[in-house]
Amino acid sequence: MAKDHEAAHGTHPRRAATTDYPKDRFDDISNDRAVGSHRVTAQPRVTWHFVVGGLIGAALLTTIGIVGVTLAGSSGKLPLMPETETAEAPAKVKPALDPEATVAVLDGTESQGDVASGVAAAITEQGWGVIALAGPAASADIEISAVFYADAADEAAALGLAKELGGVSTYLATEYADSGARLTVLIGTDYAGPGKP
Missing domain, CATH: 3.30.70 (Alpha-Beta Plaits)
Structure with a gap:
């Protein structure tokens, strides 16, 4: 009678997996270890020493830039520029009458x-x-x-x-x-x- 009820409602009796398919090597695999080929998506590694090194480098370059601009503003030239001798302008001659000329x-x-x-x-x-x-x-x-x-x-x-x-x-x-x-x-x-x- 149960079979007639299941047939009338479109349900089928549950079958045991062992009776439907022949037993193979995958039936004995335990769930605690992976077998076969597994692809793992590589995650980018961002480690703390790269981050810290980048921050230190940025701070160092900023400090050097600020010091250089400050020195250039106070002396009128960049500290790394070579020293060049500037030619002095010739002294301007002042008018002076010469009664003997x-x-x-x-x-x-x-x-x-x-x-x-x-x-x-x-x-x-x-x-x-x-x-x-x-x-x-x-x-x-x-x-x-x-x-x-x-x-x-x-x-x-x-x-x-x-x-x-x-x-x-x-x-x-x-x-x-x-x-x-x-x-x-x-x-x-x-x-x-x-x-x-």
Whole structure:
């Protein structure tokens, strides 16, 4: 009757495993040990000494960087940079009038010497130098006035005279060395200093 009930409800009687399949070597395997091939997924190893070493290295590099920047800020250069000698700027020559300096005054304008005479008179009256000659220049179309000197030792005297003549330019050149004067004043159309008519 139990069999009829099971058949009616779609159930089947439980069968013993030993009766359904023939016995083989796997039936005697105990559950306490693994048999056969087993794949184990490798886990990445992160050990404490790698972590600690990384932290120490980061702290050391940060400290070196902070010290280097601090030293660079206080001294104006990085401590690891090689020492280089910087060339000192030449001392600036200060204007200094030399009353004994010989002066040639050349008029480079169309007045053909009139301005040169007035400038020469002003230099003599003020004691800014000794006039060696005054007259027209080889060219009558000079635009920029200047004081020329052929010897670097006369730079201070040239600067001093140029300042008194209204701040004209000064040049180290040998173009007017033939005049025999230490300083040569070349008058151009821009001249507006003492002695201009």
